[in-house]
Amino acid sequence: MAYNLLKGKKGIIFGALNDMSIAWKVAERAHEEGAEFVLTNTPVALRLGTLNELAEKCSAQIIPSDATNLDDLEKLISGAMEILGGKIDFILHSIGMSPNVRKGLPYDRLNYDYYQKTLDISALSFHKVLLVCRKLDAISDWGSVVALSYVAAQRTLYGYNDMADAKSLLESIARSFGYIYGRDKKIRVNTISQSPTMTTAGSGVKGIDRLLDFSDRMSPLGNATALECADYCITLFSDLTRKVTMQNLFHDGGFSSMGMSLRAMTQYDKSFRDCMGDGD
Numbered sequence: 347m348a349y350n351l352l353k354g355k356k357g358i359i360f361g362a363l364n365d366m367s368i369a370w371k372v373a374e375r376a377h378e379e380g381a382e383f384v385l386t387n388t389p390v391a392l393r394l395g396t397l398n399e400l401a402e403k404c405s406a407q408i409i410p411s412d413a414t415n416l417d418d419l420e421k422l423i424s425g426a427m428e429i430l431g432g433k434i435d436f437i438l439h440s441i442g443m444s445p446n447v448r449k450g451l452p453y454d455r456l457n458y459d460y461y462q463k464t465l466d467i468s469a470l471s472f473h474k475v476l477l478v479c480r481k482l483d484a485i486s487d488w489g490s491v492v493a494l495s496y497v498a499a500q501r502t503l504y505g506y507n508d509m510a511d512a513k514s515l516l517e518s519i520a521r522s523f524g525y526i527y528g529r530d531k532k533i534r535v536n537t538i539s540q541s542p543t544m545t546t547a548g549s550g551v552k553g554i555d556r557l558l559d560f561s562d563r564m565s566p567l568g569n570a571t572a573l574e575c576a577d578y579c580i581t582l583f584s585d586l587t588r589k590v591t592m593q594n595l596f597h598d599g600g601f602s603s604m605g606m607s608l609r610a611m612t613q614y615d616k617s618f619r620d621c622m623g624d625g626d
């Protein structure tokens with residue numbers, strides 16, 4: 347259902363690769379809610395993915411850019427203002443990639459060049475987007491910037507590897523820049539910590555199917571889907587959340603507040619009995 351929450355608002359959406367991407371769902375929902383926006387991704391992603399299809403569906407233009415490259419970002423942000431005819435009201439940063447995860451290098455045997463790439467792509471790019479926007483005075487007062495994070499920023503989850511460090515940094519950047527941008531321009535900066543979700547980036551995480559199952563069973567409301575994440579993003583882009591800033595907002599069905607559930611306790615008892623040889 348659409349509520350016209352973003353009527354008249356202009357945005358930039360980073361990170362839609364294909365129709366599984368969280369950013370794809372955000373773009374579809376933002377379009378339904380009346381927003382106009384520019385879509386962006388790297389030239390390689392544009393070749394490998396299906397962003398043109400989304401652009402057509404949402405009547406949006408695409409500007410290619412590598413979010414780690416300041417020149418690309420300047421071209422993107424000034425180009426978006428030109429296309430949309432004014433300042434930007436909302437930005438989605440939906441970008442993540444770890445060459446260490448891709449190459450299967452475990453945390454105690456990381457390649458440091460890859461590690462720096464992970465941090466640059468998945469966290470510093472958020473700082474760079476905010477920095478270039480500020481330099482170009484590109485975001486309207488009370489604008490809203492959201493990046494997507496994961497609970498591995500706070501807790502160790504097997505297999506998430508150096509992406510956990512990137513997410514911690516990402517969340518810290520949201521607080522540090524949120525202070526400066528809030529103080530000077532009333533611009534909101536937040537991260538949403540989303541449930542594990544089956545996307546191209548998600549499927550790179552070791553044991554993602556078991557992680558998805560575990561967190562689904564452990565969360566009282568079950569895992570949040572990509573579409574539900576998109577709904578939450580829309581509320582943060584809307585005028586209904588004008589005083590929310592510098593927050594990491596968990597969108598995970600309650601997972602991050604759980605320790606032990608009745609279901610897990612029952613399963614634990616059962617496996618423990620089996621292990622001790624007195625199970626049935």
Ligand SMILES: NC(=O)c1ccc[n+]([C@@H]2O[C@H](COP(=O)([O-])OP(=O)(O)OC[C@H]3O[C@@H](n4cnc5c(N)ncnc54)[C@H](O)[C@@H]3O)[C@@H](O)[C@H]2O)c1
Nearest residue numbers: 361363367368391413441442494495542543545546547548
């Ligand atoms: N899928 C999950 O389980 C999950 C859970 C929590 C948070 N997240 C986060 O959500 C965000 C979106 O990921 P997704 O799951 O939709 O996967 P996805 O693979 O669809 O999206 C990741 C995007 O990052 C883009 N990207 C990579 N390098 C880039 C660069 N240098 N410049 C610009 N874009 C670049 C990719 O092209 C891709 O579009 C990521 O930040 C991810 O960490 C995902």
